[in-house]
Amino acid sequence: MHTTIHHLLALWATIPEIVRTLVWILIITIGVILCVAFLTLWERKVIGWMQLRRGPNRVRIFGLLPGLGQPFADVFKLLTKEVVVPSGSSKFLFRIAPALALVPALAAWAVIPLSPELVVSKANAGLLYLLALSSMGVYGIILAGWSANSKYAMLGAMRSAAQMLAYEIAMGFALVGVLMAAGSMNLGQIVQHQQGGFLAWNWFWLFPMFVVYFIAGVAETNRAPFDVAEGESEIVAGFHVEYSGIAFALFFLAEYANMILISALTAVFFFGGWLSPVAGYPLIGHTFLADPSFFWLGLKVFCALFLFLWFRATFPRYRYDQIMRLGWKALIPVTLVWIGVEMVMAAIHIGPWARPWFH
Amino acid sequence: MHPTGETEAVLVQILFYLFATLLVAGALGVITARNPVYSVLFLVFSFINSAAIWLLVEAEFLAIVLVLVYVGAVMVLFLFVVMMLDINLAEIRQGFTRFAWLGWITAAAVIVEIVGVIWGHGLGGVDVGRGFVSEPANYSNTLELGRVLYTRYAYPFELAGVLLVVAIVAAIALTLRHRPGMKAQDVSRQVAVRAKDRLRVVKVSAEKRS
Numbered sequence: 001m002h003t004t005i006h007h008l009l010a011l012w013a014t015i016p017e018i019v020r021t022l023v024w025i026l027i028i029t030i031g032v033i034l035c036v037a038f039l040t041l042w043e044r045k046v047i048g049w050m051q052l053r054r055g056p057n058r059v060r061i062f063g064l065l066p067g068l069g070q071p072f073a074d075v076f077k078l079l080t081k082e083v084v085v086p087s088g089s090s091k092f093l094f095r096i097a098p099a100l101a102l103v104p105a106l107a108a109w110a111v112i113p114l115s116p117e118l119v120v121s122k123a124n125a126g127l128l129y130l131l132a133l134s135s136m137g138v139y140g141i142i143l144a145g146w147s148a149n150s151k152y153a154m155l156g157a158m159r160s161a162a163q164m165l166a167y168e169i170a171m172g173f174a175l176v177g178v179l180m181a182a183g184s185m186n187l188g189q190i191v192q193h194q195q196g197g198f199l200a201w202n203w204f205w206l207f208p209m210f211v212v213y214f215i216a217g218v219a220e221t222n223r224a225p226f227d228v229a230e231g232e233s234e235i236v237a238g239f240h241v242e243y244s245g246i247a248f249a250l251f252f253l254a255e256y257a258n259m260i261l262i263s264a265l266t267a268v269f270f271f272g273g274w275l276s277p278v279a280g281y282p283l284i285g286h287t288f289l290a291d292p293s294f295f296w297l298g299l300k301v302f303c304a305l306f307l308f309l310w311f312r313a314t315f316p317r318y319r320y321d322q323i324m325r326l327g328w329k330a331l332i333p334v335t336l337v338w339i340g341v342e343m344v345m346a347a348i349h350i351g352p353w354a355r356p357w358f359h
Numbered sequence: 360m361h362p363t364g365e366t367e368a369v370l371v372q373i374l375f376y377l378f379a380t381l382l383v384a385g386a387l388g389v390i391t392a393r394n395p396v397y398s399v400l401f402l403v404f405s406f407i408n409s410a411a412i413w414l415l416v417e418a419e420f421l422a423i424v425l426v427l428v429y430v431g432a433v434m435v436l437f438l439f440v441v442m443m444l445d446i447n448l449a450e451i452r453q454g455f456t457r458f459a460w461l462g463w464i465t466a467a468a469v470i471v472e473i474v475g476v477i478w479g480h481g482l483g484g485v486d487v488g489r490g491f492v493s494e495p496a497n498y499s500n501t502l503e504l505g506r507v508l509y510t511r512y513a514y515p516f517e518l519a520g521v522l523l524v525v526a527i528v529a530a531i532a533l534t535l536r537h538r539p540g541m542k543a544q545d546v547s548r549q550v551a552v553r554a555k556d557r558l559r560v561v562k563v564s565a566e567k568r569s
Contacts, residue, residue: 093400124499128423135431139403142435146396146442154442161439165432185501325546 024120028109036256037071043309044070050313074249081245086148089242093147098243098250101140104133105257112264113188115274115294127185130265131172134220138164140254141222141229141239148242156238159320160222160229166327167219173335174213177206178269180342181352191273193352198277203270205351208338210270212331214307217262219327221255223308225315226323233317263304264297271300375415382408395441403434420500 012020041056045067048055059069085094111126113119123129138161145157181202182190194201203210219226230238240251267273274297279290318326346353385408388401406429413422508516 090394090396123419125419125423125501128420128427128501132423132427132431135427135435138431138435142438142442143400146438158439158443161435165435168431321544322546 021120025110028114028120029106032106032109032257032260033253035260036253037075039256039260039305040074040252041067041071042305043312046306046309047313050310078246078249083245083247084242086150086242088149090147090149093143094242095247097140097144097147098247098254099140100143101137101254102250102257104137104140105254105261108133108261109264111187112261112268113191113273114297116188116292118294119188122186122188125185126187127175127179127190130187131168131175134171135168137220137254137258140251144243144251145239148239150242152235152237152241153239155235156229156231156241159231159235160239163222163226163229163323163327164220166324167216167331170212170327170331170335171216171220173332173339174206174209174216175269177209177335177339177342178202180339180346181206187268187273191268191275194272194275195279197279197281200352201270201272201275202352205345206270206338206342208334210266212335213269214262214266214304216327216331217266218308218311219323221258221262221308223255223259224312225318227317228320228323231317259305259308260301263301263308266304267297267300273297273300371415375412378408378411378415382412395444396438399434399437399441402437403430406430406434418500420504 015023045055055067056070057066059073060066061069061072085091108130110120111123111129141160141164142157145153145155145160148154178190179185182193184190184193222229228234228238230240235241240248243251274292274294276290276292276296279292281290345351382405385401385405389398389405392398392401406425410422410425410430413419413425
């Protein structure tokens with residue numbers, strides 16, 4: 001058994017690097033899409049439980065757990081439906097908009113370190129790359145709204161464009177705080193700078209930044225309570241009102257992929273990524289529990305995703321002008337103030353700036 | 360990317376010509392597209408291709424910032440405005456031939472300037488045909504740029520920042536109008552409201568008095 005694994009590893013190393021990278025990209029993409037599939041199910045189950053319902057419980061796979069086959073049933077249903085292209089629409093943009101929404105959400109995974117060794121690209125400017133990609137996600141929504149030649153879709157697109165631009169600024173400033181604490185834009189190094197157990201992670205010293213980042217993340221993904229881009233009580237379904245079949249499913253895929261991405265980034269930036277929460281603590285700090293691994297990242301992402309679902313089940317939708325007010329007049333000033341506080345902390349060497357590697 | 364071997368150098372060349380062709384095609388699209396929205400999208404396409412070319416010469420900071428600032432923010436606002444405007448294309452096309460000579464002169468001037476700069480200064484250490492000198496793998500473009508920007512060019516940099524702030528203030532001051540009779544919520548009053556201002560609990564007897 002052991003020798004077989006060694007043989008396989010040796011074989012893997014002989015493959016040219018470009019092919020290996022492509023295989024990794026494929027594995028991560030398929031992994032994210034599968035996660036999205038089961039996240040939709042988990043969301044419906046969790047919201048169901050919170051509202052004292054059962055959630056989907058009809059479709060089974062191999063007689064296992066009721067509802068486990070629901071995502072696949074949904075996908076096959078949407079795949080077999082007709083994609084209606086409205087008359088008077090810009091045909092090309094209408095067809096390409098769903099892809100434009102999905103591609104940035106998947107491409108961002110290139111720089112996210114899944115475990116100490118496992119990352120597709122160790123880009124030095126990884127954080128900037130992420131900001132650039134997340135700012136491109138808005139094109140899918142705007143173009144979907146405009147090309148559909150529908151007033152409701154247009155209104156939804158306008159709302160979400162203004163909202164995403166506003167919250168990107170707050171998000172960018174929150175990441176400036178992370179950058180100041182880590183002294184690097186490489187995501188792997190940002191994680192490594194948080195070494196040393198639960199309280200050494202960035203969330204403790206950058207708590208306001210963490211709160212702002214997560215709120216901005218919820219707003220960026222157009223999720224409840226900031227989902228006015230598809231506020232069904234006002235503008236039917238917003239920017240994707242004219243989409244049907246698999247084109248509609250792609251927007252959904254993009255939204256959920258973005259949720260997983262934001263959760264992963266929250267884990268990397270503020271919760272030590274793959275690091276173990278008990279590292280360095282007495283008793284358990286020297287067992288296998290303290291080892292950094294993919295498991296810890298997965299657990300953190302899962303918890304962050306649960307917050308998204310929790311918000312959706314419990315918060316009423318914001319009024320549009322209140323969203324803009326919150327973004328511009330509350331979140332951005334908070335980040336600016338905390339950047340000032342960080343400057344002071346860095347000058348007198350407390351918090352992450354007191355650690356030996358920082359000089 | 361570090362062109363160590365011959366094959367990688369060839370690959371870089373192929374990628375350069377690919378992106379350069381797409382860039383020029385996109386730029387042509389900007390001025391020939393009939394719909395202004397498509398023009399803006401062609402411009403976005405050109406930006407992305409020029410960012411890719413910058414990546415090929417290992418200027419990753421500039422490449423990503425180009426995408427972040429122009430594609431992610433400026434062009435979204437452009438798109439926003441162009442979609443809102445009800446542009447009458449026929450009106451814009453009027454006088455195209457009348458003012459064509461002005462366009463030709465401007466184009467010629469720009470070309471002369473570009474050629475003049477290249478002739479006058481040379482390409483500044485760039486070995487034409489072989490590309491830039493590649494830096495070691497741990498070289499951080501961002502770090503170097505920051506180092507120069509905040510030490511040697513600190514004052515011009517700060518000055519540019521002040522200029523931008525002044526521009527923002529001016530733009531807001533010019534467009535901020537207070538129309539009389541406009542209905543809007545006063546958010547601070549909404550926040551300050553208490554339940555006892557709005558709600559009166561009344562005791563109603565359960566049965567009808569006979």
